[in-house]
Amino acid sequence: MKLSHGETASVMTDTPESSSDVRHERSVAPRVEPAVRGDGSRGMPAPATPRVALEGLSAYYGDHAAVKEVSLEFEPGCVTAIIGPSGCGKSTMVRCVNRMHEEIAGARSAGRVLLDGLDLHSREVDVVAVRRAVGMVFQKPNPFPTMSIFDNIASGLRFTGTSRDELTDRVHAALNSAGLWEEVKGRLSAPGMSLSGGQQQRLCIARALAVEPQVLLMDEPCSALDPVATLKIEELIGQLTDRVTIAIVTHNMQQAGRVADTTAFMLNGELVEVGPTEKMFTNPDDERTEQYVTGKFG
Amino acid sequence: MELETRHEYREELERLETRALEGLDLVVAALDRTTEAIQHQDIELAELVIADDDVIDGRYLEIHQSILTLLATQAPVATDLRLISALLHVMKNIERMGDQCVNVAKLIPIAGHEPPADERMTGNLVTMGGAIRAEIRQAKSAFADRDVELARDLVRQDDVVDNLNKECFQLAIEIGDDADRREWAMTMLLVARALERIGDNAVDVGEQVAFVVTGLFREFEDASHPGAPLARPQPAP
Numbered sequence: 001m002k003l004s005h006g007e008t009a010s011v012m013t014d015t016p017e018s019s020s021d022v023r024h025e026r027s028v029a030p031r032v033e034p035a036v037r038g039d040g041s042r043g044m045p046a047p048a049t050p051r052v053a054l055e056g057l058s059a060y061y062g063d064h065a066a067v068k069e070v071s072l073e074f075e076p077g078c079v080t081a082i083i084g085p086s087g088c089g090k091s092t093m094v095r096c097v098n099r100m101h102e103e104i105a106g107a108r109s110a111g112r113v114l115l116d117g118l119d120l121h122s123r124e125v126d127v128v129a130v131r132r133a134v135g136m137v138f139q140k141p142n143p144f145p146t147m148s149i150f151d152n153i154a155s156g157l158r159f160t161g162t163s164r165d166e167l168t169d170r171v172h173a174a175l176n177s178a179g180l181w182e183e184v185k186g187r188l189s190a191p192g193m194s195l196s197g198g199q200q201q202r203l204c205i206a207r208a209l210a211v212e213p214q215v216l217l218m219d220e221p222c223s224a225l226d227p228v229a230t231l232k233i234e235e236l237i238g239q240l241t242d243r244v245t246i247a248i249v250t251h252n253m254q255q256a257g258r259v260a261d262t263t264a265f266m267l268n269g270e271l272v273e274v275g276p277t278e279k280m281f282t283n284p285d286d287e288r289t290e291q292y293v294t295g296k297f298g
Numbered sequence: 299m300e301l302e303t304r305h306e307y308r309e310e311l312e313r314l315e316t317r318a319l320e321g322l323d324l325v326v327a328a329l330d331r332t333t334e335a336i337q338h339q340d341i342e343l344a345e346l347v348i349a350d351d352d353v354i355d356g357r358y359l360e361i362h363q364s365i366l367t368l369l370a371t372q373a374p375v376a377t378d379l380r381l382i383s384a385l386l387h388v389m390k391n392i393e394r395m396g397d398q399c400v401n402v403a404k405l406i407p408i409a410g411h412e413p414p415a416d417e418r419m420t421g422n423l424v425t426m427g428g429a430i431r432a433e434i435r436q437a438k439s440a441f442a443d444r445d446v447e448l449a450r451d452l453v454r455q456d457d458v459v460d461n462l463n464k465e466c467f468q469l470a471i472e473i474g475d476d477a478d479r480r481e482w483a484m485t486m487l488l489v490a491r492a493l494e495r496i497g498d499n500a501v502d503v504g505e506q507v508a509f510v511v512t513g514l515f516r517e518f519e520d521a522s523h524p525g526a527p528l529a530r531p532q533p534a535p
Contacts, residue, residue: 253375281379282375282376282379284376290377293375294375294376295303295304296304
């Protein structure tokens with residue numbers, strides 16, 4: 001089952017480790033308070049975006065190693081694309097970053113995932129705080145089916161203890177950040193499911209952004225969308241890099257070329273090559289990368 | 299992983315390269331006629347060179363259009379993208395070499411049907427034509443085989459052509475005071491210059507071989523700083 005950020009937070013809030021908000025604040029990197037925008041609306045924060053470093057990360061389903069000792073960095077304020085054929089471990093790898101991998105029965109991981117030096121897999125770190133800091137958007141738009149547009153965004157915020165007065169501003173800001181405000185401002189009480197596929201995905205991005213994550217993981221966020229909706233999401237990705245570090249898993253290599261500063265190629269659970277996107281698509285070092293990007297296998 | 303994919307695309311790319319490199323054969327044919335026209339100061343043959351340049355221009359347009367289609371429909375990357383970029387350059391060089399043959403062909407009639415030709419000068423020009431022919435064929439082999447060393451060797455060959463060009467200049471100086479002979483010699487200097495440019499274009503094709511193989515473009519010889527170490531490509535700021 002795929003969980004949105006809000007869902008995950010709600011599930012994990014009941015765990016003993018996450019019972020204290022004070023502990024959340026202590027266990028992840030300090031946050032910058034939301035700034036107030038010139039137009040009077042409460043804007044999204046603009047903290048220095050963090051560096052995510054995977055160090056010797058392995059992930060297993062039972063005895064099967066889906067990710068094998070991957071060391072990779074998501075640079076601050078950059079978009080990192082992860083490409084590779086189906087089953088290469090790229091989705092599993094990003095799901096390790098916000099510790100969703102460990103939710104699967106029989107799954108485990110080894111190695112470290114560092115958020116500005118803080119090991120997110122450490123026992124000392126609260127998993128709910130991790131998922132608040134590391135948001136995720138999935139392949140298929142998954143708005144909460146029974147909730148309105150407004151409540152879809154507000155749901156995650158309510159779990160973070162956002163006051164009722166603040167809620168409206170934060171929902172507005174999140175929709176604005178996701179480029180959806182102008183399209184839905186007159187019908188916030190309409191069901192989230194009444195939106196088009198592309199709008200639903202931007203709603204999910206808004207929901208992820210509402211809790212002000214520092215990192216946004218996107219697992220094939222456009223694979224269910226038409227070209228125009230895809231381009232809107234890509235445009236949005238480009239606009240978000242000043243506030244979140246982004247990693248995007250994609251099967252669409254042109255998309256990686258369009259949105260990513262850095263591209264990583266995975267094969268059979270291993271990181272084959274990582275480098276500037278321009279180089280990866282014009283002159284990769286590894287023959288396997290060359291074969292994959294030119295479509296000689298896949 | 300070993301499953302081969304994109305058959306039609308690969309075949310189209312191979313066909314495109316074959317058709318583009320055949321353009322070098324067209325240039326060789328045009329150059330052979332041009333050289334023969336120089337040797338015999340043959341105006342009719344020169345006119346044939348001019349007329350047949352449409353074939354080379356047609357090939358240029360054909361490859362150009364095919365490359366645009368391939369870019370638009372197949373989004374080539376990595377080595378494929380470098381190859382396509384190189385083929386665009388090579389086709390432009392082919393088109394330019396064809397034009398230089400036309401330039402030569404247009405110069406031949408200037409001196410009339412029985413020009414006061416100097417055998418040493420025409421001999422030099424014919425030798426140049428032969429050396430350039432070898433360069434073009436070598437450039438084609440280097441490209442087809444992705445042989446960077448063979449491509450680099452074009453610089454050495456082109457030095458021979460450059461020296462022959464300089465010798466033509468010396469011969470023109472020494473040709474004497476007869477006005478008609480001097481005029482003819484001046485015209486043949488322009489011929490030598492056009493031939494010399496064809497050799498440069500062959501070297502340019504060789505540079506594209508190195509680009510396809512290494513991903514780095516650099517001139518084999520920097521004409522603006524002869525003898526100086528070649529600048530490495532700089533990353534974008």
